[in-house]
Amino acid sequence: DAEITQSPRHKIIETGRQVTLACHQTWNHNNMFWYRQDLGHGLRLIHYSYGVHDTNKGEVSDGYSVSRSNTEDLPLTLESAASSQTSVYFCASSESFGTGNEKLFFGSGTQLSVL
Amino acid sequence: GQQVMQIPQYQHVQEGEDFTTYCNSSTTLSNIQWYKQRPGGHPVFLIQLVKSGEVKKQKRLTFQFGEAKKNSSLHITATQTTDVGTYFCAGPGSHNNDMRFGAGTRLTVKP
Numbered sequence: 001d002a003e004i005t006q007s008p009r010h011k012i013i014e015t016g017r018q019v020t021l022a023c024h025q026t027w028n029h030n031n032m033f034w035y036r037q038d039l040g041h042g043l044r045l046i047h048y049s050y051g052v053h054d055t056n057k058g059e060v061s062d063g064y065s066v067s068r069s070n071t072e073d074l075p076l077t078l079e080s081a082a083s084s085q086t087s088v089y090f091c092a093s094s095e096s097f098g099t100g101n102e103k104l105f106f107g108s109g110t111q112l113s114v115l
Numbered sequence: 116g117q118q119v120m121q122i123p124q125y126q127h128v129q130e131g132e133d134f135t136t137y138c139n140s141s142t143t144l145s146n147i148q149w150y151k152q153r154p155g156g157h158p159v160f161l162i163q164l165v166k167s168g169e170v171k172k173q174k175r176l177t178f179q180f181g182e183a184k185k186n187s188s189l190h191i192t193a194t195q196t197t198d199v200g201t202y203f204c205a206g207p208g209s210h211n212n213d214m215r216f217g218a219g220t221r222l223t224v225k226p
Contacts, residue, residue, distance in 0.1 A: 033213070040124070042203060042218035043158065058213065090157060094214075097207070103148060103160040104205075104214060 002027040006091050006107035013081050013114055021076045021110050023091030031094045032074040033104065034058075034066065036087040043090065049074055050096070081114040088112075119206045121217030129225050134191040136220035138204035145207055147180055147187045148214060153200045161189075194224050 004025040013019050025032065030051045035043040045058030047066040055066050063085060065077045078085055088111050092104040120139045128134050138147065146165045150158040162171055164180035164187060171178045177190045191198055201221045205214040 035216070040218065042121070043205075043216040045208070045213060045215060048213050056213070058208075059215070092158075102146070102214075103163060104150075104158070106157040106159070108157050 004091060004093055004105050004107045006110050008110060009108065010111045011113070015083060015114055016080050019078050019081055019112070021089055021112070023074050023076070023107060024072055025093040025105070026072065027093055027105060028071060029093035030071070030096050032068070033092045034074065034076045035090045035092065036060065037090060038087050046076065083114050086112060086114045119204060119215055119217040121204055121220060123220055124218060125221050127223045127225065128194050130196060131193050134194050134198070134222055136189050136202050138187045138217050140185045140206050143184045148205045149178060149189055150203045150205065151200050152203065158203060196224050196226055198222060199224050
């Protein structure tokens with residue numbers, strides 16, 4: 001069965017360190033997204049991609065970067081982690097707009113703590 | 116940019132009572148989606164509404180899309196403990212493919 005997986009599930013890092021969160025989907029979806037979830041803020045969009053070599057900034061992109069070298073993967077990098085980036089991070093994928101089936105499939109999330 | 120506002124933030128009900136959460140957008144939406152997230156879990160898609168005034172039902176859940184396509188609601192009839200979780204609405208952002216979420220309504224149900 002197709003799926004979307006995130007790794008690691010939990011990560012603790014020191015302030016200023018670089019960390020990359022992995023996201024891999026086997027749905028063959030063109031669209032991939034990274035959200036962060038914080039109490040009181042719901043899900044906020046960090047970056048998204050509509051296909052290979054395409055990346056776009058979301059609502060809260062400062063301090064984060066992504067790259068899309070293939071259809072299956074969209075890794076999220078925190079170049080120099082800050083305590084404000086402590087959060088739960090969700091990756092998601094979807095079919096392209098206009099297909100009538102644009103629902104998001106979410107991974108299980110990564111709990112990141114920056115100390 | 117497009118913002119989706121959702122109320123209430125929390126709702127605590129007795130089992131068997133009804134529950135409603137509301138979603139409002141500052142702009143007209145081409146579609147709206149609803150998701151449920153169980154405690155400790157990830158958001159799971161429930162439904163997508165596309166047409167003005169659309170009403171869809173899934174068992175005890177009723178979803179509505181406003182005539183102006185700027186608001187939506189989710190109503191649960193006779194809540195059960197299995198309904199516990201956070202319910203999110205989401206609408207497309209400026210690029211149509213980028214879904215922007217409301218802050219969610221956290222539902223707790225007392226047995």
